Amino acid sequence: MHPIVAALKHHKTAVALVALEIALTCTIVTNALFIIGDRVAGMRVNTGVADDELVWATSSGLRDGETPESAAGRAAADMAALRAMPGVKAVARVNTLPLASRNSWGTCLQLKPGDDKKSALCTVRIYAGAPGALETLGVRLVRGRGFLPQEYRAWSLFDDKPPPAAVIVSRDLAERAWPGEDPIGKPLYFGDHGKYASHVAGVIGHLLNPDLDAHGQSGQNVFLPVTAIPGGMYVLRVAPAMRDAVSRDLPAVLDRVDDQRIVTTNQVYAQTVADYFHDDRALIWLLLAVVGCLLAVSALGVAGLSSFWVQQRARQIGIRRAIGATRGDILRYFQAENFLIVTVGIAVGSVGAVGLNFWLMKRYELAHMPLAWLGGGALVLWALGQLAALGPALRAASVPPVVATRAL
């Protein structure tokens, strides 16, 4: 290695510039790749419902003097009309759907009554569903029983009334509340001071929350049997091939029941899930574009400098060839030189990458970057450097020994 280092001492500035460029690229690329990996992992979720078979819609009545009774009557008429649509297998009303980001009811439940804050389970999401909701969504019951018809009642998180006597909890919530125990029949307390008790009738498998939070508690929810759901939605289970047609025809069907309304939302559920991650996808593409441009710019810079050096040192190369160095020796020499410079750049850049990650963590609540990502970034840059140096190094290897004899 020694002759390489000695030769580099003659080009301190240029070497420093290349190393600096590699270091900056390493800092940015490592963090960008980490963020991409983080977002890709975040997007791989299982909603727990039949993603490809659902269509949902919300409608807002324009009539004055609407009473709970008239609203219930209209909802029943709507449901009947929707059920009659071709391709529709089932219809139900729910307050919200996983990742729908709307009408999401969050609360703290207590395992004991009274002001026992220690037993409180917070950031629990509530799903409220009218009869048939679980079946329509395609949520599987793993223990216990479903709701009985007499258990349904009018209830909302926002009025101070006792909730339904039976609830179904998600497996994630059951494991948090009663680890290792049988949750069936266990009480859960609702309301201020845990004054209303309900009992667990059944457990469903995984069901994702209407919105995801950063703390990873994204599957802890309870399902309640509720008849009148404020701000609720119609959800339709349809044959996957029919969902676009159903969604297209749905406003007209509802309008025929009653035209004093506005169909405020009407969406194929798969689209809802895709929309939820739109920002993540946009960020991933942006970061990929920036990483691509950065790597291209760095590679071109390295290639430009290397070819300048080759040109400058044509005579020395000729001399080395004349006294016995093979083409392979010359090629390896330039590749090794590049490897050395890039390694210095990576070393500096890795420190920068960790620093940038710390700063981003503090400022934007980004996750902590495992050190393995540094290795990944280093591999990318080493490969890039070797590729960028290959052209100039090949040109160097093709310098004929006769150059050594040319006049000064």
Place this chain on the structure above:
Amino acid sequence: MFGYYFGLALRSLRRTPVLTALMVVAIGLGIGASMTMLTVLRLMTADPLPGRSAQLYYPQLDPQDMQGFKPDGDPPEQLAWIDAMNLLHARRGARQVAMVHGQVVVRPPQGEGRAFFASARYASADFFPMFGVPFLHGGGWSADDDARQARVAVLSRELADKLYGADRAVGQELRLGKDSFRIIGVIDHWNPQPHFYDVTLGKYQNSEDVFLPLETAIALKQPRYGNMSCWGDLPTDENMKNADCVWLQFWVRLDTPAQAKDYREFLVHYSEQQKALGRFQRPPNVRLHDLMGWLDYNHVVPGSVQMQTLLALGFLLVCLVNTVALLLVKFLRRGGELSVRRALGASRRAVFVQLLAESALIGLAGGAVGLLLSLGGLWLLRQQPAEYASLARADGPMLLGTLALAVAATLSAAVFPAWRACRLAPARLLKLQ
């Protein structure tokens, strides 16, 4: 002189087309990415009411009970009805307005069939003069109209056009839900961005289509639509006038810093007085942000936009380091030519300026590439569903700024290589040739 330098520069650049293209593209990419994000950032942090914003203030009080009390916590971002009315009627500012967002059912005169929702703002009378809202026809309401719950409405130009034709709207009766209102004014195009006067529902939403007097709208129970946070018992009265909830936005105009100082003291006195009355429980905790300070406090620029801007600037930095390296190569390669010029009598300074002129040309070309790229970048941003998407547009300052930034960045990148190149000893290089 410069003409000669540019002539030389053009010839030199044409001799090394690949290297030149490389530099132009690198600068173009860096400038394009940075200018796209800087333009978005500039428009997002723009002053929504130039000329007025320095006099507008947003007061905050803390009427909550002691539950969850932290000594250095921030007060709520909105006011309760009682406090809003007390501040409004105290008239301590040159003007003041209390308001809330709403959503109304518009029943068009053409027929019942196609009623629709419109966004609304329920505000006290000073809203229009205080924010300098331009009227196309008619005008706003008076404090008196507000107090006696007059059934009057002001419409946006777009809505008036849709319903009647903008010129015929004033004087018409408009049905909103179950109530009827007389239209007394039509607002010309007015859409301050960010939507500073109410940031609770979205920082870049559009201004509303229907404006009603606050007292009227609350008395008629026109639907409110917005953020509300409550403490204590669940509210029982339907119009929320006595509820332990904050749900109103409040602005006050204070013309001098002395008035602002007085107003802050007034807020503290008011809090003490309310505490003495037993309504407030916490020690006085007031804030009085001016308009730009309020936007800053509310973080109107999303973290993602800041991060993308930093990323773009980091990218530009790499591109510039790259340019420094490539210019160094380019200039040092021409040691022979520069030495001839030095030997013929050009001063170091002249050679330095000549090399900078060449870099300026590269910067200009890079700026042109960057401009095209940032126009493309802004177009891409406009296709996104983000609420600030419509702000991503090119304008005059952005076009000039792009070229200026490109030239300035390239020149600064060129200083070091040019300095190195003009320090070469001419005699040695000439001997080598």
